[in-house]
Amino acid sequence: MPEPPSIPQFAKTQISLLAAELQAEIAESAALVSLHSPSALQRAGVALTNLTVSSQRTGLGGKTVLELCPDPATASAPSKEGRDWSDLPEHGIRAGDIVLVGEQPSGKEKKKEVKEMERRGVKGVVSRVRRGDLSVMLEEKDEDKGGADGDVGGLGDKRVWVVKVADEVTWRRMNGTMEKMVKMETEEGYSYFMRVLFGMVGPTPLNMEKVGDIEWVDPTLNESQKDAIKFALASEEIALIHGPPGTGKTHTLIELILQMLKRGLRILVCGPSNISVDNIVERLAPHKIPLIRLGHPARLLPSVLNHSLDVLTRTSEAGAIVKDVRAEMDAKQASIRKTRNGKERRAIYADLKELRKEYRQREKKCVSDLVRESKVVLATLHGAGGFQLRDEQFDVVVIDEASQALEAQCWVPLLSAKKAICAGDHLQLPPTIKSLNIKADKKASKKKGGEDDQGTIKGATLETTLFDRLLKLHGPSIKKMLTTQYRMHEKIMRFPSDELYEAKLIAAEAVKARLLKDLPYEVKDTDDTREPLIFIDTQGGDFPEKNEEDDNGESSAGSKKLTKSSLFGDSKSNEMEAALVREHVKALVDAGVKPEDIAVVTPYNAQLAILAPLKEAFPGIELGSVDGFQGREKEAVIVSLVRSNSDGEVGFLGEKRRLNVAMTRPKRSLTVIGDSETVKKGSKFLKRWMDFLEDNADLRYPDLASLTAAEA
Numbered sequence: 146m147p148e149p150p151s152i153p154q155f156a157k158t159q160i161s162l163l164a165a166e167l168q169a170e171i172a173e174s175a176a177l178v179s180l181h182s183p184s185a186l187q188r189a190g191v192a193l194t195n196l197t198v199s200s201q202r203t204g205l206g207g208k209t210v211l212e213l214c215p216d217p218a219t220a221s222a223p224s225k226e227g228r229d230w231s232d233l234p235e236h237g238i239r240a241g242d243i244v245l246v247g248e249q250p251s252g253k254e255k256k257k258e259v260k261e262m263e264r265r266g267v268k269g270v271v272s273r274v275r276r277g278d279l280s281v282m283l284e285e286k287d288e289d290k291g292g293a294d295g296d297v298g299g300l301g302d303k304r305v306w307v308v309k310v311a312d313e314v315t316w317r318r319m320n321g322t323m324e325k326m327v328k329m330e331t332e333e334g335y336s337y338f339m340r341v342l343f344g345m346v347g348p349t350p351l352n353m354e355k356v357g358d359i360e361w362v363d364p365t366l367n368e369s370q371k372d373a374i375k376f377a378l379a380s381e382e383i384a385l386i387h388g389p390p391g392t393g394k395t396h397t398l399i400e401l402i403l404q405m406l407k408r409g410l411r412i413l414v415c416g417p418s419n420i421s422v423d424n425i426v427e428r429l430a431p432h433k434i435p436l437i438r439l440g441h442p443a444r445l446l447p448s449v450l451n452h453s454l455d456v457l458t459r460t461s462e463a464g465a466i467v468k469d470v471r472a473e474m475d476a477k478q479a480s481i482r483k484t485r486n487g488k489e490r491r492a493i494y495a496d497l498k499e500l501r502k503e504y505r506q507r508e509k510k511c512v513s514d515l516v517r518e519s520k521v522v523l524a525t526l527h528g529a530g531g532f533q534l535r536d537e538q539f540d541v542v543v544i545d546e547a548s549q550a551l552e553a554q555c556w557v558p559l560l561s562a563k564k565a566i567c568a569g570d571h572l573q574l575p576p577t578i579k580s581l582n583i584k585a586d587k588k589a590s591k592k593k594g595g596e597d598d599q600g601t602i603k604g605a606t607l608e609t610t611l612f613d614r615l616l617k618l619h620g621p622s623i624k625k626m627l628t629t630q631y632r633m634h635e636k637i638m639r640f641p642s643d644e645l646y647e648a649k650l651i652a653a654e655a656v657k658a659r660l661l662k663d664l665p666y667e668v669k670d671t672d673d674t675r676e677p678l679i680f681i682d683t684q685g686g687d688f689p690e691k692n693e694e695d696d697n698g699e700s701s702a703g704s705k706k707l708t709k710s711s712l713f714g715d716s717k718s719n720e721m722e723a724a725l726v727r728e729h730v731k732a733l734v735d736a737g738v739k740p741e742d743i744a745v746v747t748p749y750n751a752q753l754a755i756l757a758p759l760k761e762a763f764p765g766i767e768l769g770s771v772d773g774f775q776g777r778e779k780e781a782v783i784v785s786l787v788r789s790n791s792d793g794e795v796g797f798l799g800e801k802r803r804l805n806v807a808m809t810r811p812k813r814s815l816t817v818i819g820d821s822e823t824v825k826k827g828s829k830f831l832k833r834w835m836d837f838l839e840d841n842a843d844l845r846y847p848d849l850a851s852l853t854a855a856e857a
């Protein structure tokens with residue numbers, strides 16, 4: 146086996162890959178803004194135009210909040226959907242988005258660069274979106290960007306717009322962490338934990354006796370879940386909990402966290418997304434343990450807010466001393482607007498700056514008191530890199546959805562860990578990478594050990610997750626797999642289980658024979674509702690795919706459609722297959738299945754665009770890309786494979802993990818629509834899947850003539 150890379154080597158490689166990724170993301174944002182008019186960007190869901198600043202106040206955490214509403218000067222007449230002139234137009238900006246607020250370019254100067262906006266505008270997080278207004282909580286550095294008269298960014302009387310931008314905070318945190326690791330030159334300096342994670346030593350052998358008898362909080366856990374918990378408790382440095390689809394990974398983590406608390410351990414729980422973290426907070430909260438959720442309040446689920454550090458800082462006793470300063474700041478903010486005198490305004494502005502400083506000092510003290518008192522702290526991976534945890538130590542770091550996180554992101558919390566427990570499924574899709582074809586070996590020379598000129602590791606990609614790397618490094622002995630799944634009918638589970646999970650998955654009694662016709666509401670017993678696995682085979686060449694490049698791009702598939710060059714250029718669609726999808730959905734709905742229990746997933750954005758009218762015909766139905774549907778489930782799922790050509794080209798259908806995600810979303814019914822002839826040629830895996838469907842599914846060959854007639 147080749148020598149594992151040194152820690153600085155690893156970190157240098159990550160830095161160069163991350164830089165390329167950030168560039169790709171920024172280039173994509175910049176291309177959007179410079180290529181399209183504000184109104185086109187608004188239609189695409191990435192901007193909101195024709196606004197004015199209606200007020201400016203102090204929000205949670207002492208941050209300045211701009212409130213924006215439609216500019217009365219440009220308001221249109223009430224629309225037929227019942228919109229009022231004071232309502233925001235249809236838009237795609239959501240709470241939690243990072244945005245720039247800037248003066249809106251006039252028609253003539255459409256192509257204002259993002260850089261220019263950034264210089265003149267202000268940046269922040271959308272903290273609230275309502276029918277008639279939008280609030281943006283400003284980044285600290287931009288709070289002091291005062292206009293001549295003291296209003297932030299000098300936007301007070303301008304017509305402004307809001308544009309979504311790349312999230313550089315996440316990137317900065319990862320980069321900072323990697324820079325620390327580059328500096329770790331001496332091996333003696335590494336903790337045993339670090340040495341295990343980089344393969345310099347093996348993990349300490351398990352000592353199950355140390356775990357002792359366990360009193361389960363939830364005794365209904367299945368054996369594989371209990372085993373995984375014991376295994377994780379016994380491990381000294383690292384344990385991977387492998388959770389295939391529907392096997393109750395989060396359920397298991399909750400019990401594990403409670404068990405570790407019983408043992409007096411202090412725990413940091415992280416996940417790659419806010420939703421993954423909130424999901425755990427919601428399920429831990431009923432157990433009444435002292436826990437704190439770090440993170441921007443604008444991005445947390447409402448149900449989680451009363452555990453939010455920002456909110457506790459305001460409401461707890463410790464927070465009382467912070468309150469006075471806050472009230473004073475609010476009064477000052479309000480007075481800015483009342484005075485017309487420039488000199489007075491500047492004076493108030495200077496006072497505010499002082500107050501903000503004091504506020505932060507008091508708040509910091511309060512925050513560190515609160516954090517120190519809590520046994521469980523929860524944050525996103527990059528959120529764990531905030532000032533609040535700077536000097537905090539934890540016995541264990543738990544990472545959920547670890548196979549969907551970039552490794553550099555995992556190191557943000559791991560640098561202060563002694564032990565890590567990672568849960569995930571490396572056989573589903575890894576995190577989305579925009580700079581995918583950039584590898585660290587671009588300029589690789591033939592130097593020793595696969596290292597290139599810059600001391601980075603040849604061939605490394607961001608796609609390799611911590612989960613993957615550790616499995617490769619230490620083998621399956623560091624992992625336990627959960628094996629009972631609570632989602633799919635046995636027949637739906639069979640192929641992914643046999644192919645990817647060593648045939649170890651077992652369908653729980655409650656789900657193994659569930660059919661659509663048994664749904665808890667009235668559904669007719671038909672060919673479509675009594676069969677869990679249907680394959681509509683379009684072989685024969687009558688259902689050809691179409692390349693998106695034949696088309697003019699700017700229409701309905703959302704923001705992605707705008708940058709043809711980056712994301713949409715190579716997408717494929719298949720009109721006839723879309724017609725079959727429609728026909729099948731109709732049959733299900735006619736049988737009584739509710740549209741909200743049906744999802745259509747496809748790997749191609751161009752196909753999604755073609756399918757979009759289904760949403761009007763069957764309100765409540767969900768359409769999604771396979772990648773976007775990871776982590777979700779539905780009673781009935783229709784998968785449209787799209788590819789049909791004489792060359793057997795299957796593009797990214799060839800990715801096993803993508804197919805795995807597609808075929809493991811349904812509970813009671815999976816319908817696959819595709820051209821077996823083309824798809825079989827794609828890979829051995831695809832060939833076996835098609836063979837499996839031919840042998841096991843309810844096989845149907847669509848009749849082109851009747852389909853065409855029905856469409857007409």
Ligand SMILES: Nc1ncnc2c1ncn2[C@@H]1O[C@H](COP(=O)(O)OP(=O)(O)OP(=O)(O)O)[C@@H](O)[C@H]1O
Pocket residue numbers: 365366367370388389390391392393394395396397631776
């Ligand atoms: N031991 C168990 N007995 C009965 N039901 C269970 C058990 N474990 C998990 N489940 C059920 O399985 C479903 C999935 O569990 P959970 O939400 O914890 O999984 P997840 O980790 O979020 O998702 P996934 O397993 O797909 O990664 C839930 O409805 C949960 O109630």
